[in-house]
Amino acid sequence: MVQYICIFLNGVNLVHNFTVLLLLCQLFMGPLNQEMTAPQQPFVLREEIPILMYHEIGTPSGPWKELYVEPENFVRQLDWLKENGYSTVTLDDVYAHWYYKKPLPEKPVVLTFDDGYRNMYDIVLPLLLSRDMKATFFLYPSKFNTPTGLTTEMVAEMAAKGMEIGSHTYSHKDLTKISAAQLEQELAKSKKVLEEITGKPVKFLCYPSGQFNEQVIKESKKAGYLAAVTTQMGKAAHTQDPYRWKRVRINYSTTLASFSKRIAD
Numbered sequence: 001m002v003q004y005i006c007i008f009l010n011g012v013n014l015v016h017n018f019t020v021l022l023l024l025c026q027l028f029m030g031p032l033n034q035e036m037t038a039p040q041q042p043f044v045l046r047e048e049i050p051i052l053m054y055h056e057i058g059t060p061s062g063p064w065k066e067l068y069v070e071p072e073n074f075v076r077q078l079d080w081l082k083e084n085g086y087s088t089v090t091l092d093d094v095y096a097h098w099y100y101k102k103p104l105p106e107k108p109v110v111l112t113f114d115d116g117y118r119n120m121y122d123i124v125l126p127l128l129l130s131r132d133m134k135a136t137f138f139l140y141p142s143k144f145n146t147p148t149g150l151t152t153e154m155v156a157e158m159a160a161k162g163m164e165i166g167s168h169t170y171s172h173k174d175l176t177k178i179s180a181a182q183l184e185q186e187l188a189k190s191k192k193v194l195e196e197i198t199g200k201p202v203k204f205l206c207y208p209s210g211q212f213n214e215q216v217i218k219e220s221k222k223a224g225y226l227a228a229v230t231t232q233m234g235k236a237a238h239t240q241d242p243y244r245w246k247r248v249r250i251n252y253s254t255t256l257a258s259f260s261k262r263i264a265d
């Protein structure tokens with residue numbers, strides 16, 4: 001477009017039209033001067049990025065105590081991240097960094113929460129917002145509007161407030177133990193429903209109970225997911241297959257010392 005304007009203007013009063021051209025360039029391309037003079041940030045590759053894995057934030061009330069983190073411990077963990085210079089980023093940021101060289105802050109960290117318990121809205125969301133932090137929530141729509149799950153309105157609000165919503169399939173079945181048709185349905189239906197609720201693309205997947213195989217990866221790609229997280233322990237790395245990103249598990253018994261060690265080491 002700009003080239004055509006340039007050709008059109010060529011040969012007419014040069015000084016006057018240079019001003020016109022500049023204005024047109026700004027109109028179509030944004031503020032040209034600022035872009036041209038802004039210092040270019042050199043791309044620094046963040047080779048490893050910790051993707052933290054949480055489930056419930058609350059006081060344990062069932063047999064799966066280790067899936068909980070007490071709210072006061074969670075607050076200490078968030079504050080430790082802030083005090084130690086970590087910036088929360090989304091999986092979309094990580095993907096864009098590793099595959100499209102989008103710059104990331106010096107110490108990026110991703111907070112992920114699996115399953116979509118009600119305490120994500122009641123406890124986690126306000127704690128994140130008050131600290132200007134963001135997170136990724138892996139949700140499965142069959143849990144929505146149940147007594148312990150999020151409502152669809154809550155999910156929409158969380159997305160509108162900057163939280164990343166990822167798919168945890170439609171009904172949290174072991175993807176390695178269902179038929180090919182069911183597998184396709186679990187992956188596609190979840191993506192579609194979550195996109196309808198949030199009005200945003202759902203690009204990332206979390207395998208229920210960490211179960212996956214080659215077929216699951218193949219179908220995840222086909223369903224349009226860009227990457228997927230596992231329950232394999234460790235930091236995610238740019239050298240890892242994007243459908244096998246590792247995560248750092250945070251449990252009920254994780255002390256602040258072990259929390260900081262898992263992230264900083």
Ligand SMILES: [Zn+2]
Pocket residue numbers: 114115168172208209
């Ligand atoms: Zn789960």
